[in-house]
Amino acid sequence: MKNIFLFLFLFVTLHTVLAQVEEVKDSIVKEVDTKYREDQFYFAITYNLLGNKPDGISQSGFSSGFHLGFIRDFPVNKRRNVALGVGLGLSSNSFNHNFLIAKDAMGELEYSILDKNDISYTKNKFTTYMVEIPLQLRWRTSTADEHKFWRIYTGVNIGYVLYNSSKFRGDLGTIKNSKIDSFNDFQYGLTMSAGYNTWNIYVYYGLNPIFSGASLNNESVDMNALKIGLIFYIL
Structure with missing residues (x-):
């Protein structure tokens, strides 16, 4: 029993x-969330190059960019591996070069090319600080329960310059300028990021000039920005 x-x-x-x-x-x-989104914080470090440089202008040293923000994800298909992304972020971008931004005796801006054979200097750069709106078309291999995946994100980045400055240090002394009128307030370009999981390559190609109104030898300075680096996405 x-x-x-x-x-x-x-x-x-x-x-x-x-x-x-x-x-x-x-x-x-x-x-398991069948309506999941890939909303993400991002942080990018870039090496900044100048395109469309006038003859005689060259870069030296490491020109860096730092970018951070948040992107909201809007899937457009049932599998949710294709989406639109809309974000908001901040960035700082510096460019080291031999393009001198100074002021004449009347306080008017003037632009010239530095020749190291004539003028010795240890620093010459300009910096922009921008608020940015990234717009993306996003493709990825993610699922609702898989957060390590391949991705390709393409789109445009629209930036508004909140503040700009230039700094020279050398034989001419220290020359500092800020809120320079000849910078384009709006700067925009094509972007692409691609990679797996955390590590992704990031590329930005500027579609409009950095300057508006700057000239050398009576010719417009139409330099644009090219940024190449790494971007990290965090859920």
């Missing part, structure tokens, strides 16, 4: 445990 009761007790206990396991499995399945 005791063996029968023991058997019944074990049977009921095992049945209860198995039922609870099934309930847990069901709850896990139900918790």
